Amino acid sequence: MDQSKIRNFSIIAHIDHGKSTLADRILEVTDTVAERDMRAQLLDSMDLERERGITIKAQAVRVAWKGYELNLIDTPGHVDFTYEVSRSLQACEGALLVVDAAQGIEAQTLANAYLAIENGLEIVPVVNKIDLPSADPEGASQEVADLLGDDPAKVVRISAKTGLNVSDVLDAIVERVPAPAGDPDAPPRALVFDSAYDQYRGVLAFVRVIDGSFSRREELQTMATGTRFDAEELGFFSPTMTPVESLSAGEVGYVVTGLKDVSRLRVGDTITSVARRASEPLPGYKEVKPMVFAGLYPTDSEQYPELRDALERLKLNDGALLYEPEVSKALGFGFRCGFLGLLHMEIVRERLEREFDLDLLVTAPTVAYRVQERNDTEWAELHNPADFPREFEAVEEPYVKASIIVPKEYVGAVMELNNERRGTFDHMEYLSPERVHLMYDLPLGEIVLDYYDQLKSRTRGYASFDYDLAGFKPGKLVRVDVLVGGEMVDALSLIIHRDFAYERGKLLVEKLREEIPRQMFDVPIQAAIGSRVIARETVKARRKDVLAKCYGGDISRKRKLLEKQKKGKKRMKQVGGVEVPQEAFLAVLSIGQGQKTS
């Protein structure tokens, strides 16, 4: 294909603003899919994505329009996958910024819009859902135009649902998005912007060819990780897999690698030819390292082997997921798993429960810590607070550069939250008269508590949040243990900044007192640093637990009730004879509200 006839673009939209519907309509209008074959929201292939309204794995679809080849590259929409989004955007020259005509721009759209602008993409603004009675196409267009410093007349107004003006969007892409600029004769370089695992064909790389061209059967190599493989098949999705003999500069497609492990083919890496090796990789590759950790335990300990198998299989498709076996005194055998962030963790957990039918107990997430033990100069990375030594030479925790975009009336609320979370103000800028961009240094350990929830609730959902890891810094951290009924519960140990220890220890035991049901005896709950108890609460014994009445007609029902209770009891994790419900292991999440005590 003539490079000047290629247009590569992605769609940036807030959840529910119509990204998937527009994608469907584009496939229809371009006759890529016959209307009758249309499965609603074709691009979201996993059930999970469909339900959550988010897309985890980017894919690319090629459509033909008036003699042009258009590649639609799908992008994930959440902060945990910012790196993946940025790689997807790097594969494009343009992006549709889709805004709901009734809702206007929402905060979460902005981060990706700015990411696209930073990547030098041509933005085509689109106002969707103009058919809705509540739509304000004028207002929404003006808002988008203000944001982009553009003319409101250039905003394409459509209804993806009815198909109204969708062809104008395609025309705008052809007219405004530049053709790819790579050198077709240079040694080949392709950007891996996503990968997927197929149990029959192995790892599939989604690529954007930047320079040169690739041929089928050619021996290829990734430049950062050095993985070699043969291009068993090249092709593109339209929307099904369509094999081709070669992919050349500007084109988007896939490579079947035959690799058996996605972790050997990293998103952001550059593929080149072994025979015609490029000298420089494409910029921007980062090794994505899990920074958020949690213990995953089967509720029923007999499901441990199934959990191990399930993690093995998920890992094939998810290079960022880490897991290692772990034994907890309270919870038995399980795995310590590493995730990119909280959403990634939530997705893994849901997939394990849904696709593998596992009943899981997930401990509160924590972060990676670097610790130097007493009289030791070596740094060890710890992923579980229970492994944290009571005495140490030095400890470091991961920090992030946090970027928060928020309407100006919420700046105070965000600053207050960040101060509570040990944040250090970096700088602040006005993006528009209404919108403020705040930059902070924040410990990641503070974010894995309920930071998102707090940020959302304190800004009425308007804040958009993004972060980049910014390395480790020393911290005044202590390990706080929790004792239930006099027994230490390893799965509840946590690492806290010394200045917060008392306040948060107190909040934690208060929260646990609410979560642990009353038993037939008093249950003391204590928080301790070493042997020093810093907070204590008691779950008072129940004084009454009887079935109100039980006569001839009631016996079966009441017996079944007790049998059900017995079953539930057997499932509940027992710590020193105390039934501890799943929620209790997450109690630590809500202690972030604690104010610094010094």
Place this chain on the structure above:
Amino acid sequence: MSDTRHLYVHLPFCAHRCGYCDFVTVVGKNDQHRVYVDALLRELELERASLAPELETIFLGGGTPTFTALPELVRLLEALPRAAEVTSEANPETVTPELARALKDAGVTRVSLGAQTFRPELLRVLERVAGPDDVRRAVHHLRDAGFDNISLDLIYGIPGQSPSDLSADLDDALALEPEHLSCYELEAKPGTRFTHAWAEELGRQADAMEDYFERVVATLTGAGYRWYETANFCRADADRDLRSRHNLAYWLGRDYLGIGIGAVTTIDGLRRRNSPKLGRYLEALAAGRTPERELEPLDDDVRARERVMLGLRLDEPLPLAGLRHALDPAGLARVEKLGLAEESGDTLTLTERGRFLGGGVTVELLA
């Protein structure tokens, strides 16, 4: 087998269905009392073979047995086999001197009055027809007719009730010197109009149940009553055992025959529940067929579990012979360690605190 010595007779008719009620009741079919009694007697005939020649107890429950047209009720009572204890439930407003005498003459030995509460505003919440004075009058009429075994039902945890309301109810009940008292916490069934209407207040009452239960037990035992079952109390007379013999049969795991709509029978390891539908019940028996039933076979394990669950409601030691396989030894050790139960010889006795936690203790004990 023909040795079942306990008979339950369900009389479903009521003047009004109270909001909290979850019994099988029928309102507004007052022309059907006669055919219903016919059907009961036919069902009894069909089941006669399973009954012992002499019964120990008969219990007429409802519904409101005493709402049944009096001639029909009398006809029923006279047709029933003889029994040492014949109890009828009654709503206070239905108890006239005439009814009291008729019951007595027809062989009823014991009357259980659904008083529920003596506070007029709480009676209204429960949608009861009777007022507090109806209860007092009913007791006097029954005494006048010669009844020397009267039980009162009380309910606590009623929306709007306060601890002092409950104390006043207990005092008012005790003033009538009943031989027996049943005190139940209000069980509001989820999804009902009543539960919906009182959602918030029911939540508040649930928090107070512990206090109420302790207050009930303390007050009644303080007044000399024997707390012989979780929700039941009887006057501790030296010369008479005033426990409900019929209900004791349930708690001791004996076989019983139940007739009428919704009635449950347990005989020889088979539990069966008659369909609660009046029309089909009448139809079946008019045709001489047994009514539609749900059947539940009870294997040894289930029966043992029921024996534990029911036996632990009583103040007498539970004999463990034959029940061991249904028990979890670790659970047994735990409840002993917690001072909730004591094992001695081959019996298990709950401590006082254990009785307040009987449900939880049962869950611990069951294997």
